[in-house]
């Protein structure tokens with residue numbers, strides 16, 4: 001039995017015998033498909049299609065406005081985790097001296113190319129640990145760390161935040177805007193239900209991470225925090241924007 005669960009992205013829930021599988025139909029039908037085909041489809045989706053979706057979806061005007069608000073005060077040597085396709089670059093002020101970018105998605109970094117070349121400060125890409133567990137920079141070396149909608153996706157987000165804290169100077173700041181768990185129990189329940197599907201469609205993105213709690217678990221002290229729904233569709237739009245001290 002096949003159930004199309006997301007027509008726009010061609011995601012199919014395929015139930016054969018006892019084991020439901022979720023795969024992406026790129027073309028043709030799934031009849032006769034094997035688990036290996038499913039994995040290949042997902043690999044193709046994650047590596048070739050998802051970076052373009054991120055580039056397009058994350059460029060929406062509401063997000064641009066939030067980027068401007070969060071990045072306005074960022075200066076000096078900056079580390080950006082989950083750099084994506086470089087959509088933050090036009091929003092940094094002239095007080096940024098250098099930006100170091102970390103992201104394991106090589107296609108995203110290619111899509112960032114023009115933005116990197118147009119940046120008025122040097123942008124250096126360093127290699128990323130897939131889990132986020134290790135960031136190859138010395139202790140106390142950065143004035144600011146920036147994360148915009150990446151803590152939902154980085155597999156070991158708390159360990160990545162610990163690394164950010166290690167790397168930040170004592171008077172440095174973490175600047176963030178993220179989506180995450182809603183304080184409304186009904187919404188949070190739907191976030192829990194939909195997260196397994198969202199992880200597939202969104203390359204590991206969780207709808208239900210308690211962002212402020214993750215930041216504090218890593219040892220940061222939250223200095224300012226604004227939480228709000230960014231859209232009437234509450235399940236994916238509960239935002240956490242603010243700064244934290246190491």
Ligand SMILES: C[S@@+](CC[C@H](N)C(=O)[O-])C[C@H]1O[C@@H](n2cnc3c(N)ncnc32)[C@H](O)[C@@H]1O
Pocket residue numbers: 054058081082083084085086087088102103104105108128129130131132133147148149150153154155
């Ligand atoms: C929703 S996108 C956000 C991209 C960008 N921050 C923005 O604001 O447009 C999440 C990003 O987190 C990245 N990511 C996933 N795992 C990561 C890791 N271990 N370390 C750093 N970034 C990671 C993904 O590749 C993706 O680019």
